[in-house]
Amino acid sequence: MTDKWVRDPELPGRLLTVERDELVPMLRGRGEADFAVPVGACPGWSVRDVLAHCSAALMRVVEGRFEKGVFSPESNDRDIAERAEWSSARIVDELERGMTEAGPVMAKAGGALDGIALGEWVHAGDVREAWGEPGAYTGAGLPYALTLLSEVTRSRGHLPLHADLDDIDEPLRLGADSGERTPARFIGDAATLVRLYSGRRPVGGVSYELAGAEEGELNIFG
Missing domain, CATH: 3.30.1050 (Nonspecific Lipid-transfer Protein; Chain A)
Structure with a gap:
């Protein structure tokens, strides 16, 4: 007997919106040095790297850029490298835009992009844990x-x-x-x-x- 379920197309966007409203103000309240803190859940990455990866992934969704090998470790490293000269504030701006605009695109993708929204929320937990903030992998989302x-x-x-x-x-x-x-x-x-x-x-x-x-x-x- 096959287990049946019904996808909620609005759920990924809802999760991103709720997380955006909690995460972005926290990020904007931190100094530049805090973005260099290493993230234990992502060896070799700093908070800044995690956020750059997250913002890049969401902008790929928003802009429909899914070339071969996208989201591979090599692709992720390139996305981070492309933002190496950006200020942390600019990365947060891009992240906020992505968390705002990606939901409707995900809703129309039939489930193929839903895991990205979940991954973004998990990475937000990674950042909270790196900073010793409460609510890692919990919170309103x-x-x-x-x-x-x-x-x-x-x-x-x-x-x-x-x-x-x-x-x-x-x-x-x-x-x-x-x-x-x-x-x-x-x-x-x-x-x-x-x-x-x-x-x-x-x-x-x-x-x-x-x-x-x-x-x-x-x-x-x-």
């Missing part, structure tokens, strides 16, 4: 991010998983439950679930349970 994570994993035929989250009332179903594999089970907090699905290590000392799957199987960005 979390309900939208979890719903989008569920949609993306189903559309990609990812392994089925049932999540009982400590901080969310309703259980979450992820992946494509085709009946070919017994759904895995996760019990823990939502931020840890996001970390596992985005290839980030859980915070030390945080308790969670994962049965029926290995951590590495959950990563949708690997």
